[in-house]
Amino acid sequence: MTASATPASRRRTRSTAWYPYVLIGPAAALVVIFLVYPVASVFYYSLQRYNVTMPFYNGFVGLGNFIEIAQDAKFWRSLGFTLQWVVVEVGLQFVFGLILALLINRAFRGRGIVRALVFSPWAVAGILTTTIWLLIYNPTTGFGHYLADLGLVPYGTSLLSGSGTAFWAAVLAELWKGAPFFAILILADLQSISLELYESADVDGAGRLRKFVSITWPHIRSAVVIATLLRAVWEFNNVDLLYTLTGGGPAGSTTTLPLYVAQTAITDRDFGYGSALTIVAFVILIVFTVVYLRANRFGRENA
């Protein structure tokens, strides 16, 4: 029956070809509904003027929103501040996270508890973090009041109410929360370093710095690269801390781009302009991610 064997097998392949599509159907449907559709609608609204409280003014404007963004001083200021925020935050979080990881990598009594404590700020919800720090910075109930009682600062002042100091107050709060993330990721890689490497380096007479550069750093490099990328994107998109701690800061001095989007779209209900701002942020992040990963030769084996 050789004549009919080939058609039968071909038919069998055709009739079961739809089988895998049915299986991935529900997942694909969820992705389309919760990812593709919202993103597509943001692109759609970025080409419109759309303010729900001024319906008489809505309509298609093409690239008008983007032209307005290019001339918007508030946008450029928020972009500049966002870059400053990301660089300072990620840099400090990396440094403190690394220090923490190196410290708790050694074996000592109670290390398990200390590790849990080190990681706990990361586990605290964003709003609780800001509530804690708002109380700390509060001029009546926080550190400011006690320092004023000691005569170190005048009464009724707060770090949050100075244009320059509000930035560092927010940096400190976010650093407290973000450093453990680096610490844990780096620690995981540190644990995989064999002690024999350090011992043989001691035998060869290597100093501390040399040991760090040649043994420790190559092991943790890929964890650091991915952690830095993730934290950079997350800090860029960070809204909850700044929204609740400073609300964009005294005189707009701590307004990041996502916060500006939140004020425009959600508070002022200007969804058209807010969508255009979001598209700009999206493009910036995509370009940054690609360039960053390329530059670190991520994914390829260590050269």
Place this chain on the structure above:
Amino acid sequence: MMRETPHPRTRTRRRAARLAVIPAIGLTALLVAGCATGPSDDGVVTLELWDTDTRPERTANLEKLIDMFEKENPGIKVDYLGLPTDSYMQKIGTAVATGSTPDLVTPKASDISALVAQGALAPLDDRFSAGGWQDQIDASLVQTTRDAAPDGKLYITPATALADVMFYRADWLRDAGLPEPTSWDDFDSEVAALTDASTGRFGYTIRGGNGFWPQFMEMVFTRAGIATLFDENGKSTLDDPRVVEAAQKYVDLYKTTTAESDLTADFKVMQAQFAAGSAGFLSHSIGSYPTLLQSMTPDQIGVTVPFPAEDGTQVLGLLTTGFAMFQSSKHPEEAWKFLEFTMSQEGDSFWAQASGYIPGNIAVADEQWVQDSPALAAAIAAGANEKAVPMNVPYYLPEYSSITGTDMLPDWQLVLQGELSVQDFLTKYATAMNEAQQRYEDATK
């Protein structure tokens, strides 16, 4: 030929069909769960009420009001949900956009314009006149509420109102041997006299943060004697020389008689400072009086309306707050019954007294508790002054809340810090207001 076992093709197809059933059931279950409806079984209608100013004592009062209503209307139940005070408009906006609005809400007159633009609220005029309410409610409150809407219709119950007042520490003034203030000169000198920065006591607490604009109007336009934001030619009064002069005096209070941290103070912070004994004067509305009484005694608190201007004009700040029903409510008759209850003598008397509001029901205004409350007495006495003019605020303008809320705030903080002059600030926003007014007129011609 009879097959003992099915052909492999059929077996595969059957297996695939059986496996495909599982995700199909899953998706159907998701869809069904998403379309959950609330049937009104056994004849009880359930209304949903959203409160826009959730605070513990207000929630307790509102639930008591609901209990009173449910006792008289056994076939209607009202479910209460509290929205946070500083973000309720966002939640309502989202609900309107997704068609998931409740039946009832508690807006202020300043919220009407945005909600009406989204087609959210149901106009109440027909029901109001059909129920004969225009004879029972103070006509000026009804008119103020109508003026706040872009089309002049009635969208919220005009039965309660807030008035701008100043609270002060009467006990501090007595200890310092100072008289109760009756003029702006008294205010200026007493605020300076009460300030003692070395002990953390300040004469005033200024609203530098969120929501600064109502207090700005309260303290500046009253001192300037100007009761409108647009003059008779339709031009903004923000850069009127009298307003600029009064604004400069207001800005000068910062850091000289207030804490430096007031730069970012919102109403909660201001109220807390006054109640905790860090500030001698507080500008806010009569609605704060019940809250202040929780941590202070009546003899500690003095109340006065902002003083008249030099030419004797007494500008009054009035803001009606009330209840409204949504256009998309499935139970409009029952929702209206609740609104009627809040305007009735029984409901209005309880709600206005518990919240510290001015009652709109004429019969309630004669009740004893109204005369006994110092805050209400001050507000009502000021209203009786023949040179009293209510402040006319352009709530109908769609951009009003985004200009005075989001746009002005960072520049206001620059002004307080001394990096932007009062004149430049007011000129910039007079222009913005004029442009917004022009855009509105062009669009609604």
